[in-house]
Amino acid sequence: MVATSFTPMASLVGGVLIGLSAVLLMWAKGRVAGVSGIAARLFPPYEDGEFAGRLAFVAGLVAAPVLVRLATGSLPSQTIEAGTAILIVGGLLTGFGSVWGSGCTSGHGVCGLSRLSTRSLVATVTFMAAGMATVFLTRHWS
């Protein structure tokens, strides 16, 4: 594992930006900023005519680091330790589970909790616990 430093201020500011984005999407389109829901609906079956807007949102997510690199000349560190097999299994589970549970960290964890949704509270506690249990098993089980 790679040690990371505790960054409460930067993380708080980043969280505020994420919240600002969620509020703006609700103001503009009246929709919850759930990344898994937005990404999953880029694939068929298409239920409404919002494809272009969803693609634009995802393009913004992908463009953010490109913009940061253009503006500052560098990017913050990103360490991906997982090998190909773990990336594939982890990706499949993340994609399947977030759609099966109607949301991920953003849809349930940020927007759902802010709406005081019981379902989102159950979902958030569950994926936090499952994530912590998984890391515990992979790092400390021997």
Added chain:
Amino acid sequence: MAILVQFVIGLIFGLGLIVSGMSDPAKVLNFLDVGGIPAGTWDASLAFVMAGAVAVTFIGFNRVLRRARPFFAERFFLPTRNDIDPRIVAGPAIFGIGWGLAGFCPGPALTALGFGSSSAFIFVAAMCAGMVLARFVAHLPSLTRFVAPADPLET
């Protein structure tokens, strides 16, 4: 215009993920690693991301939802379900395992594409396959008899 606005909203979200450190899987895994508390390797930063995001969203949603309608849409699209069914536990449990394995949840994984690493592309390709599979299974006629949400993708 609405499309451009949604691009900017996605951009702000992505910048938030980068500034907060959530775009770094190592940081996310160190947050999830509560077993690292005794050794001092636990990184509590992610709790501050959640706190900042929820505080702003809680206040902002309250104000925005008092408006008659969104700026670029006819009405608000809010989840209405409040029942606790097996899927609201099973789905997040499966997602949480995937999150704990690689350190990516869907937002940071997509933003990681812009960092240009091949690992992010592999993860996102698998994630999209998982999403398509979940929607396919949810739409199977044999299953919709038992679980009958009108919209399986509420968020």
